[in-house]
């Protein structure tokens with residue numbers, strides 16, 4: 001049995017060196033990036049067995065993604081597509097700095113994953129997992145993927161695999177109303193919901209006191225756990241009538257992209273390792289703070305580093 005199986009798109013992330021503009025750069029750094037593989041990498045690095053499912057073109061670009069994920073211990077279940085008939089999703093990140101924000105440009109339409117059907121994927125891996133994770137980015141990518149996402153969540157639910165879903169609203173992919181409709185159709189097959197306060201408000205129309213929002217969502221969709229992320233205010237979780245709060249651990253931000261996924265990866269890992277809700281929240285928050293110090297989407301961190309942040313004895317220099 002696998003601890004955690006995730007499903008979604010991973011792109012090649014291309015970014016100019018800091019301070020350079022995309023218009024002018026002669027060099028692009030290449031990293032693998034995608035919400036569900038980011039979570040799988042965090043989980044694998046922090047000590048649980050992680051599998052990532054997807055579809056990629058059978059080309060050097062597709063193999064580049066798989067080899068990067070495998071280098072972090074993630075096992076992959078990939079449907080390989082004809083590279084002549086499909087393409088690799090990419091995204092460009094131009095790092096900003098005040099007053100110019102960081103800009104993300106997607107080039108992901110018609111990527112191989114947009115045609116992924118359940119029959120092409122190892123459904124047995126989902127049935128035999130402790131936990132299945134996907135996010136709201138996946139069903140946004142194509143009508144086929146919306147159906148596949150629903151089908152995999154149903155497969156997991158029918159097999160008693162715990163399901164976890166992060167709303168992960170992306171305004172460059174769809175409108176809040178479109179996202180809200182899809183989220184509502186998926187939530188009956190979700191056990192653990194993670195959502196940013198602003199996404200819950202804009203897409204699910206629930207705002208106000210986040211503790212009440214979490215309680216209401218849990219009751220309406222019969223959710224086992226609801227985690228609301230609150231940016232600099234940290235996060236809170238509602239489970240079994242109890243509410244838990246967690247602040248953020250301070251960090252120096254080198255690259256903020258992937259922070260949310262590191263939080264989810266850390267939270268789910270600690271849960272899979274038998275941690276309770278407060279321990280899982282703290283572990284997620286610590287993984288998130290460490291991610292911000294690392295370039296790329298992936299939380300290239302160790303369990304000892306995360307433990308040190310939780311115990312708040314992370315030193316400046318280790319020698």
Ligand SMILES: O=C(O)C(=O)C[C@H](O)[C@H](O)COP(=O)(O)O
Pocket residue numbers: 009033034035036038137170256257258259260261262297
């Ligand atoms: O697939 C997409 O559209 C993505 O946006 C992939 C992102 O690079 C990550 O999901 C990072 O998201 P955060 O962890 O919230 O920073």
